[in-house]
Amino acid sequence: MVPEIDLAWRRGIRPEPPIPVSDWADRHRILPPTSAEPGRWRTDRTPYLRAVMDALSTSSPYERVVLMKGAQTGGSEAGLNWLGYIIQNAPGIAMLVMPSLDMVRRNTTVRIDPLIEATPALRDLVSAPRSRDAGNSLFRKSFPGGQLVMTGANSAVGLRSTPVRYLFLDEVDGYPGDADGEGDPVDLAIQRTTTFRGRRKIYMVSTPTLKGHSRIEAAYLDSDQRYFHVPCQHCGDMAPITWARIRWPEGHRDAAYLLCDACGGVHHEHEKPRLMSAGEWRSTALGDGRTAGFHLSSLYSPWETWAEIAQEHARVSKDPARLQVWVNTKLGESWEDQAGDTVPADPLMARREDWGSDLAPGVAVLTAGVDVQGDRIEVQIVGWGRDEEAWVIDYRVLWGDPSGPRLWSDLDGVLNSTYGDLPVRAVAVDTGGHHTKMAYEFCRTRLARRIWAIKGRGGPGIPVWPRRPTRTNKGKIP
Incomplete structure (x- = not known):
C-alpha cells in the first residue's frame, strides 16, 4: 500500500481521542490579534467555562447543553472552542445557527475565519478559500470527515438542509418566532439532529429576554439548573454570586464588593480570580438527565468589575426600558414587567361563582x-x-x-x-x-x-380585537 494512502486510512479509522473540549482549547486554540486578549487560550481565565465546554465533549453523557448568560462571560467563545474540537478531534456535520443570515455573514468574517486562521491545528484541515470552491465560504466550511454549515434562524431552507450531529444555537432569544412560515426555528433545527439521537450534541446559548417568552430560560428550566458557587475566603461557605450580595459604601458604588451571607465577610474585586478558581457548579434540579443547564451572570466576568455593573445600575434603575437591558445582559435573567398593578389572589378567588355542570x-x-x-x-x-x-x-x-x-x-x-x-x-x-x-x-x-x-401580534397601539374598517358613501375605505 502507498504510504500516503496507508496513513490516510489509519487516520480515518482512528477512534476519537478521549480529550475534553477544555483541554483541546488549552492545547490548540489561539485567539487572533483582533481579540481583546490575543494569544493562547487559557481556560483558567474563565474557569466557570470548563464544565460548560466539557459537557460538549463526545465522552460526555449529555445531549444538550444550555447556557443562560449575561454579557462578557465567554459563552460564544466556548462554542467556538467546541467547533475547533469537532474539526480536529470528532469530525462530523455541524450546524451553527445565528438569528439572521446577515449575522451569519458578519460572524463568519469576525469570528469563524479568525478562529481557523489563527489556530495552526485547524488551518490545514479546513479547505482553503477559493472563489469557485463551495467548501470554504461564508456559509460552509469543509474539513476531513465533516462540514460546518452556518445559517440564519430566519431561513427555513437553511434549517432543513441536512442532518447534523452537532448543533450550535447562538443567541436563541434573538431568533424570529417563525421561519418563513414553517414553524419555530429552534424546533426546525433540532429536527436535523434526530438521526443522531444518542450521539448528538446541542449547545444553546443566549442572554434571556422577557419572562414567559424567553427560549433560553425555558430550556434552562428543563435542565438540572446549575449555578456557579464560590467559597467565602473567611468561613468557606459556598454560594453563587448574586446581585443581592453586591454591596457598596453609601454613595460609593465605585467601591462595590461581595458580601458573604453566612458570616458577613467582605471580598473585593481583586479577589475575584481566586474565587473563580476555587468555584464549582452545583445543580439545583433533577432535569431530564440529558440536559446540562448553566446560569452565568456578568458578575463572574473577568472583563467587568462589580463597581462598573453597580454604577451602570444607578444610571438605568429609573428607566424601565434601560433597566430591562441591564437585567438581561448583566444578571442574565429574564425581565418581568411589573409596571402594572397586581391583583391580590384572595379577593379574586372570593368572587368565584360555581355553576356546577350547567x-x-x-x-x-x-x-x-x-x-x-x-x-x-x-x-x-x-x-x-x-x-x-x-x-x-x-x-x-x-x-x-x-x-x-x-x-x-x-x-x-x-x-x-x-x-x-x-x-x-x-x-x-x-x-x-x-x-x-x-x-x-x-x-x-x-x-x-x-x-x-x-397568528398573534402584540405591542403598543395594537387593539385586542381589531374592528373592520367602515366604508364611506362612495364605497371607499377612508
Whole structure:
C-alpha cells in the first residue's frame, strides 16, 4: 500500500481521542490579534467555562447543553472552542445557527475565519478559500470527515438542509418566532439532529429576554439548573454570586464588593480570580438527565468589575426600558414587567361563582382558542354573553406529539363536544409557534366549521380585537 494512502486510512479509522473540549482549547486554540486578549487560550481565565465546554465533549453523557448568560462571560467563545474540537478531534456535520443570515455573514468574517486562521491545528484541515470552491465560504466550511454549515434562524431552507450531529444555537432569544412560515426555528433545527439521537450534541446559548417568552430560560428550566458557587475566603461557605450580595459604601458604588451571607465577610474585586478558581457548579434540579443547564451572570466576568455593573445600575434603575437591558445582559435573567398593578389572589378567588355542570345563564355562544406547543395542545373554551361578558367554560391540555395525527384527532373530538346544549361555534388556532404546517392543515380542512388559523401580534397601539374598517358613501375605505 502507498504510504500516503496507508496513513490516510489509519487516520480515518482512528477512534476519537478521549480529550475534553477544555483541554483541546488549552492545547490548540489561539485567539487572533483582533481579540481583546490575543494569544493562547487559557481556560483558567474563565474557569466557570470548563464544565460548560466539557459537557460538549463526545465522552460526555449529555445531549444538550444550555447556557443562560449575561454579557462578557465567554459563552460564544466556548462554542467556538467546541467547533475547533469537532474539526480536529470528532469530525462530523455541524450546524451553527445565528438569528439572521446577515449575522451569519458578519460572524463568519469576525469570528469563524479568525478562529481557523489563527489556530495552526485547524488551518490545514479546513479547505482553503477559493472563489469557485463551495467548501470554504461564508456559509460552509469543509474539513476531513465533516462540514460546518452556518445559517440564519430566519431561513427555513437553511434549517432543513441536512442532518447534523452537532448543533450550535447562538443567541436563541434573538431568533424570529417563525421561519418563513414553517414553524419555530429552534424546533426546525433540532429536527436535523434526530438521526443522531444518542450521539448528538446541542449547545444553546443566549442572554434571556422577557419572562414567559424567553427560549433560553425555558430550556434552562428543563435542565438540572446549575449555578456557579464560590467559597467565602473567611468561613468557606459556598454560594453563587448574586446581585443581592453586591454591596457598596453609601454613595460609593465605585467601591462595590461581595458580601458573604453566612458570616458577613467582605471580598473585593481583586479577589475575584481566586474565587473563580476555587468555584464549582452545583445543580439545583433533577432535569431530564440529558440536559446540562448553566446560569452565568456578568458578575463572574473577568472583563467587568462589580463597581462598573453597580454604577451602570444607578444610571438605568429609573428607566424601565434601560433597566430591562441591564437585567438581561448583566444578571442574565429574564425581565418581568411589573409596571402594572397586581391583583391580590384572595379577593379574586372570593368572587368565584360555581355553576356546577350547567352553563352560566348569560352564555349565548361558545368559542375556543387553541395553542400548539412542542409536546402538547392546549384548548380553552369560552362562553360569551351580552356586552362581551365572558366565562371560561373548560380548559384542557392534550399531551402528545403534534407532528402526528393522533393528537389532532383528540383536538377534533374536544371541539366537537357540546356544553349544555351549546356547540363550539368558532375556533382560533395559533399557528405562530410550533408545528405550523400541521396546524394549517387542520384548519384548512375545517373552514366550514369556522376553525381558523391565526397568528398573534402584540405591542403598543395594537387593539385586542381589531374592528373592520367602515366604508364611506362612495364605497371607499377612508
